[in-house]
Structure formats: structure tokens, C-alpha cells
Amino acid sequence: MRAFEFVRAASPTAAVAACSSKEANYLAGGTNLLDLMKEDVERPGQLVDLNRLDLKEIRESGGEVVLGALVSNTDTANHPAVRERFPLLSQAILAGASQQIRNMATNGGNLNQRTRCPYFYDTAMPCNKRVQGSGCGALGGLNRMHAIFGWSNSCVAVHPSDMCVALAALDAMVTVLGADGAKRVIPFTNYHRLPDGTPQKDNTLEPGELVTEITLPANRFAKNSYYLKVRDRASYAFALVSVAAALELDGELVKSARVALGGVAHKPWRATQAEEFLSGKKATTENFKQAAEQAMKTARPLSENAFKVELGKKAIVRALEQAKKGGVV
């Protein structure tokens, strides 16, 4: 690991001020950043430690639930208000990583974790995300785990988070503090971005911006939601495909639906065509199958991951069936 200066931030404003240099990086749980520093992928000259900041609260305000950026993933998944009103989020968080990592990882950090594409990690390989202009090793390489939606010739990596797939489905809002001290709110589906020609940017944060809160707006999905994760082993593995499914039902009728996919794109992928298809229809297996077809219509698989298209369809149907039955609440 390269040498860095360690600085403790006493307030969010002080943290933003300390992190204004290009060399600096925020440190929260460290579960991804420290690993990347050991691999020489991340090379910050300064770490601004956020662990003493007062952003560790989950509060209910009106119909919303507001998650502090430094609340651990474990505490978020097990918070009574989250369990009761957003069980989809609890379930998605619990599907990710291991208990040790969820205890360390924070909500803000989860959003900002980087892809686990092996070409990104291997400094001997080309990777436009790591070294702009060096090429994409995965495009013509081992790309079984990679994107089927929204990729470009410069990057086919996927966003690794489970939590973020649920946050995309739940239309969360991310509050960030800027270098000028001003707050700004980013709708979750605009927080992460597609690679286009600039895959080095994972999200739409401006340099130095700090995530302070994630807001979950009220919804009527709590009774019928489900997070399904399909992976190579039963636990502690990244998703091949994951599905966050949520239904607002009036008897058999779907009043509103949410379908978001993980493991398939550079950002959590909202399957809006599937949602629109289901709206106003009956919650039947046949309709779920047609919705899944809609969701996969724009898929563009790579040389080794065509299986994700069929797997994705089946996973969507299964997740919607489970949501209809009442999820895990």
C-alpha cells in the first residue's frame, strides 16, 4: 500500500473541506477502499476518516425514513422502521457480503463501492475505469459476470451492490454535501451512471461531494416485495442476476409495480418496461412472464453471458411470484 496521510474529520463540513484535494479520499467502513489500496488500484495521498461524524442515525420524518450515511448496513437492515416499511431493503442488504462486512460497511460506502470486475483489480490488465484510454480487458475477455444492459465499448463492468438495487426500486433520494457547503438531492436512479466513454466515473457526484443521507419516500409496497439473488454459491458471492420486485396490489390487480435488476449493468437497472406492462394488469404468472420478456427486450449479452438473459427472465418471474405471496415479512 502507498503511504497516505490520515486525517480525522470532526464534522461533515470539515470532511468536505479536508477532501477538497484531488489526492484525498473519504474513509468510512473501508471494506472496499482498503482492499483496493492493497491492490494498488486506489492510491489516495490522504484519507479523511468519517467514522467520528454524526451521521449515524435513522429517523422517521413524516412518511419518510431517512438513513444516515454512516449507519452500518447491519443496523439499517435490522432497524424496525426499515424492516416494517421497507422489508425489500432489509432483505437486499442481508443478501450482500458477510455479517463481518455488513457490520463494517456503511450506507454511504455501499453506494460508492467500486466494481469487482477482475480486469479493474488486476493492474497488469487494461481497464478504462482504472487507467483511462488503456482499453477494456473484459470486452473480449472473461465476461461471464459482466453487463448485458447499458455497456459501452469502453466498459462492460457491473455495479456490485445488492442494497442499491433495492434503493433503485424504492425511488430513494441521496442527499450530498458539496465543497461550497451546499446540499443537493439526487434521485437514486440518477446517482449511478452508465459507462459511455468515461467509465472512470461510477456516479454523478462532483469531486469532494459527501453523501450525508439516503431518504426512503413512503410507498405501499411493504406487504408485497421480494429480493431474489442468484449466484454461483448459496452465500457470500456477488450476483449473477438479482431482482428487487415490489407490487402494490388491489386484490388480484397490480396498481403499481417496481422491478430493478442487479448484476446486469454499470448501475442498478430499473426495468421500467416491465413495470409499465404490469401496471393495471392482473398479478398472474402469465403476466409476470410477459413483463420479464419486456424487461429483457433491450438486453445485449457479451460473448460469455448470454445465459443472463434467460436467467434474468426466470428470476424476474420468481421474484414477482414471491412478492405476490408476501415476501419474507
Place this chain on the structure above:
Amino acid sequence: MAFDDTPSPEEMNPDELALFQELSEFGESRRFFLGQTALTGLSVFALNLLAQQEAAAQVQSEGAVLTTNPTDPGNLLSTTLNVNGKSHTLSHDSRVTLLDALREHLKMTGTKKGCDHGQCGACTVMIDGRRVLSCLTLAATCEGREVTTIEGLAEGDELHPMQRAFIKHDAFQCGYCTPGQICSAVALLKEAEEGQASYASQSLNDSGGALSDDEIRERMSGNICRCGAYPNIVKAVAEVQSGRETAQTWNFHVRVGEEGLA
């Protein structure tokens, strides 16, 4: 401190002496170590080592690789770690992880370094009662927090129930992952008691009661065992978590005619 039974330098053969000196177990500098090993007939080895270290130092000072001069790192920190109820103040490089602080600075080698990348769980310890990966925790972030390692679980000679259960159920072969497995399992007890859910939970609001084997497997999935002792690890964790004693399924085998030897 570890190595209480360390023999004195006079009792050691040259190889042992060299190794212990290198670990600075006797509080002596590398220079002294090199001088002494040369005197004790290991001069070829020592010169070789000296050459290698000088070569390494040169690579560092020529820039490019490491920007920090090793004699004046400029990133030294002082951190007070509370480990198993005892306070230790360390002066350390900012890059030192909790794992390396425990093993290399405090010589508490019970916590193991497996992958060093947060994938295997061998380095699991508890901070403020919660299990974490010490390889991905900077020592500097542990100021004022309570660290519990495998060395802190027993009460004197009385093993922690989880340690006893691991022995009873033969929950290891090589033992390298075991300290991490046990720390993880001890933390699991509290999580289950608090009603924390897992991805294997039938309901997010399940509370209390004995965990199923599937639950235990899911909750222990962050600890890898290359020997594959999983079935016995599950038995050990289940026994302590449920409070229901189960029979040990292995035994020393005594062959007919050899009873007298048993």
C-alpha cells in the same frame, strides 16, 4: 505478552536465534541482529540478507514505487488500542491494519492472516462486541474502541463455551481458520439474541430461539475453511447457540488387543 516460554538467547541454536532476533523479540535492532548472526557463523546468510534489504531500500528511495522515505515516513500516528481489556499505545505507520497491529506490534498471533483482502474471515475479531475483519480495518480507526481477539475469550484457564464446543465436535483440521471461526461464532450468539435477521431467515422479525443449520451456515458464510470442517463447525455453533447439548460423533478408536495402551 506472547512467547512467555521463549528460551533465553543462550539456549537457542543459531537458526532460532536469528528468527527471534528478526521478530525483534529481544527488543534489539536489525543492525544488532545482523552483527550478531554474522558472529555466530551465519555470515553468508546475513550478508545476503543485508544485500537484499539494501536493494529493497534503494528501490524505495528511487521514488516511483513509494513516495515516503522509510526513515521519515511523515505518516506516523499514535493510537491507543484496547485489546482484551488491556490498553496499548502504538506508534505506527498510517497504513497499519488492526490485523498487523495485533500480530506484528503486539505479538498477539492468535488472529490469523489468511487472504488479507476480506474474503476468508480468518482475521475476524470483535470491535465493541461486533465481528469485523481486522485486515480491512485501519489501526488508526480503532482509537478508544474495545477489541476482542481469540486470546480474550477464555477466563484464565476456563475456555469459552464456543472454544470447548469446537474441540468437542472436532470443528477443525489444520486450525488456521479456527480463531476467526470462533470469534465469528461468539459474535453470532449475541446477534441471534438481539433478533438480527439473516438472508436465510423465514421472517425478518424472527426473534430468539434455536437457529436452524441453514441459518448457521448463512450467518457463518464469511468464514472459509479450506479443510472443509463445516459440518462440525455447524454442530459446535448449534450446540452453544441452542444451549442443547449434542453427542460428540467422533472418538479415539481403540483396537482390540491394544486396550492397555489407551
